[in-house]
Amino acid sequence: MTRLALLDANGCTFPPPERALRDPNGLLAVGGDLSVKRLLAAYGNGIFPWFDDDLGPILWWSPDPRAVLLTGEMYVSRRLQRRMRSGGFRVSLDCAFAAVMQGCAAPRSGSAGTWITGRMRRAYQRLHRAGYAHSIEVWREDELVGGLYGVSLGRMFFGESMFFREADASKIALAALIWQSERWGFSLLDCQVMNPHLRSLGAREIPRTEFLERLAESNRHPTRQGIWHMEEDGRWNAGRAG
Numbered sequence: 001m002t003r004l005a006l007l008d009a010n011g012c013t014f015p016p017p018e019r020a021l022r023d024p025n026g027l028l029a030v031g032g033d034l035s036v037k038r039l040l041a042a043y044g045n046g047i048f049p050w051f052d053d054d055l056g057p058i059l060w061w062s063p064d065p066r067a068v069l070l071t072g073e074m075y076v077s078r079r080l081q082r083r084m085r086s087g088g089f090r091v092s093l094d095c096a097f098a099a100v101m102q103g104c105a106a107p108r109s110g111s112a113g114t115w116i117t118g119r120m121r122r123a124y125q126r127l128h129r130a131g132y133a134h135s136i137e138v139w140r141e142d143e144l145v146g147g148l149y150g151v152s153l154g155r156m157f158f159g160e161s162m163f164f165r166e167a168d169a170s171k172i173a174l175a176a177l178i179w180q181s182e183r184w185g186f187s188l189l190d191c192q193v194m195n196p197h198l199r200s201l202g203a204r205e206i207p208r209t210e211f212l213e214r215l216a217e218s219n220r221h222p223t224r225q226g227i228w229h230m231e232e233d234g235r236w237n238a239g240r241a242g
Contacts, residue, residue, distance in 0.1 A: 007032030007060070012041040017062035017208060026063030026193075034058065034123035036130050043151050043158055046208070046215050048192060054117035064208035067194035069159075071182040075202040076175055083168050084175065090139040091176040093228040097128045100135040100147040104161035116161060124160070127151065131225035136173040138164075145169045148177065150190075154218035157181055158190040174201065180230060185221070188214055 005015040007029050020028040028047060032038055042048060042060060051059040076084075083089075101124060105116035127133035132153065138146040146169020148162035157177065164170040178189065190211075191203050206214075 005029035007058075009033060012038040014042060014045055014047055014060065017046050017212060020062045020064070026061040027059060028062050029060040030057045032058055032060070034119060036126055036132070039123065039127055039151070040132065040153070043153055044215075044219060046212050048158065048160075049120070050115060050192075052115040052117070054119050061192075062208065063193055065194075065205035066208055066211040067191035067198060067203050067205055068211065068214075069178070069189040069191055069198070069201065069203040071178050071187055071189065073202045073204070074175060074178045075200070076171075080168055080171055080175070084172055087168070087172075088140060089145070089169070089172055090141075091172065091230060092137045092139065093180070093230050094128075094134055096137050096144055096147070097133070097135040097149065098125055099144055100137060100149050100163070101125070101161075103144065103147060103163040103165070104149065106163065124149070124151075131227070132223065134228050136177045138169040138173045138176075140166060146173055148173045153223050154215075154221045155184070155186045156188055156190060156215060156218040157186060159192070171201065176230070180228075183231060184224060188218070 004021065005019070005028060008031065014029060017028060020026045034049065047060050047062045049058050050061050051057070101116065101121050105114045105121065107114065124133050133149065133151050135149040136147055137144055145166040146162070146164035148159060148170060150157055150159040152158070162170040162173060181189070191198050194203060194205055
């Protein structure tokens with residue numbers, strides 16, 4: 001019988017992801033902290049934190065299968081391409097990380113709470129200041145209308161959450177991320193767990209073994225650490241995102 005690993009405050013070693021529970025799918029360990037060092041160790045081994053009690057223990061996950069979006073497989077409809085070209089949106093990188101996290105943490109229709117707790121927001125803001133967590137912002141003039149955030153190591157981006165205040169804004173953020181990351185040689189966006197929205201955008205599930213192999217290859221490359229900027233002064237071709 002598989003036993004759930006208990007982490008303490010010392011060290012940042014995780015058990016192998018293959019030891020994760022089948023039910024609930026992917027639960028691997030409990031405890032520890034959300035220090036920059038531990039978070040980097042987690043993502044570097046295909047593990048991420050996910051819990052909804054700000055005062056409770058931290059839960060660590062590595063599900064099987066894993067939801068991913070390959071950079072060349074995002075589905076961009078003709079309607080969305082028109083919105084991207086003529087909708088009056090502006091896209092930026094790492095200009096409003098805290099505001100994007102706040103937008104992602106806001107209550108949503110049909111949901112009573114959020115897993116992006118105050119402890120999570122503080123942890124990922126530290127990771128952002130260290131140059132590993134990044135945000136993609138979508139603006140209407142000076143108003144933030146959508147975005148997403150996540151973590152990058154090697155040549156992989158680990159998506160955490162997205163939000164929109166105007167229709168299609170989160171999709172535009174994702175398309176911009178895919179376009180820019182492809183130019184940097186990234187091949188895969190980790191989506192963690194599949195949902196209908198991600199599937200409609202072209203995400204698919206792969207076995208955890210394959211994901212870990214892709215992760216090992218990604219980890220052999222240097223991390224693009226620091227503040228990110230959109231290339232070509234923020235101008236990007238929507239047609240290349242799909």
